[in-house]
Amino acid sequence: xxxxxxxxxxxxxxxxxxxxxxxxxxxxxxxxxxxxxxxxxxxxxxxxxxxxxxxxxxxxxxxxxxxxxxxxxxxxxxxxxxxxxxxxxxxxxxxxxxxxxxxxxxxxxxxxxxxxxxxxxxxxx
Ligand code: HEC
Numbered sequence: 001x002x003x004x005x006x007x008x009x010x011x012x013x014x015x016x017x018x019x020x021x022x023x024x025x026x027x028x029x030x031x032x033x034x035x036x037x038x039x040x041x042x043x044x045x046x047x048x049x050x051x052x053x054x055x056x057x058x059x060x061x062x063x064x065x066x067x068x069x070x071x072x073x074x075x076x077x078x079x080x081x082x083x084x085x086x087x088x089x090x091x092x093x094x095x096x097x098x099x100x101x102x103x104x105x106x107x108x109x110x111x112x113x114x115x116x117x118x119x120x121x122x123x124x125x
Pocket of ligand 1: 044047048049050051052062063064066069070071072084088094095096097098099100101102104105106118
């Protein structure tokens with residue numbers, strides 16, 4: 001009985017240490033991004049996968065591969081959102097395939113926040 005309070009204090013300290021470690025693991029940089037990317041993946045599958053493939057692998061005569069894509073890597077998150085809003089029409093000189101990349105992938109209901117989530121997902125490909 002005598003040792004109990006000491007033990008409790010020790011386990012309380014251990015729990016605090018555990019909580020601190022857990023919180024540190026959920027740092028502001030990693031967790032929200034992972035959550036955003038998970039939401040972005042849902043939007044991506046609904047809107048973009050048809051042309052770019054479920055895993056961004058690209059489709060012949062449709063969307064290009066988005067995996068390790070140098071165009072995607074060259075733009076900031078904000079610039080990518082702007083690109084997605086505009087798309088890349090077939091007549092654009094930078095369009096290689098002669099096929100439209102429709103604005104917002106053809107879904108006008110996608111908000112800036114949703115597009116930012118899609119960008120977070122693209123960063124994981
Ligand atoms: C109707 C088919 C279609 C849909 C839907 C579509 N895309 Fe595209 N996308 C294209 C085509 C075609 C190109 C390539 C145009 C070209 O040849 O330059 C392209 C290009 C891109 C590029 C530029 C790649 C590069 O290397 O230049 C990105 C990024 C991209 N799409 C992302 C998306 C995202 C994200 C979505 C969903 C919001 C989406 N696309 C939906 C057809 C589509």
